[in-house]
Amino acid sequence: MKRFEELITRRGREAASLLERTCVSEARTIQLLAEAFVKSVRSGGKILVLGNGGSAADAQHFAAEMVNRFLMERRPLPAIALTTDTSILTSISNDYSFDLVFSRQVEALGREGDVLLAISTSGSSPNVLKAIERANALSMTTAGMTGADCGKMAPLCDLCLSVPDTSTPRIQEVHHLILHLICEIVEIQIFSHGT
Secondary structure: OHHHHHHHHHHHHHHHHHHHHHHHHOHHHHHHHHHHHHHHHHOOOOEEEEEOOHHHHHHHHHHHHHHOOOOOOOOOOOEEEOOOOHHHHHHHHHHOOHHHOOHHHHHHHOOOOOEEEEEOOOOOOHHHHHHHHHHHHOOOEEEEEEOOOOOOOHHHOOEEEEOOOOOHHHHHHHHHHHHHHHHHHHHHHHHOOOO
8 A cells, every 4th residue: 555655645746836836827817817707797798618528527617616606605607618418519520520519519609708718738629729719700708728838729819828737637637726716716706895
């Protein structure tokens, strides 16, 4: 049993260090992302969230926190994870291409004033990039969360948060914390009186 203690301790230190570095280097971007969501919701807009694999799970988790609650008892906020409807996902993939699985949903559901949050550790997933391009064409605010090299995502986004690492598990761990920070800031800004 002792043979994994060093691994566990090392991974914990790596994650803690990366979390701290990202919160310091990206604090302004995190605040701007939260403010974009607040602005959209206050003006009657909604948040569309997407990603593949673990990032799809993060998208669903974030949408759940917005629609249900995070820390405050409050009214629901409009957020939709574009990763959850298997009939839509499989019909688009079958009839067209997996590359279009998110962009067709953005075209159907997105409007000017809405925000698209695209989560991709590589920043280069074709279906994510096509969704951002479609959102830009609809004059939506586009926000991205990615890893160190940003891939092709950053130039397409109005706001893009980059975790300074190339390890997918570490990037996803930081994304998870950042999404929680955004939820907390959004709740404070919308529902705390005097802010």
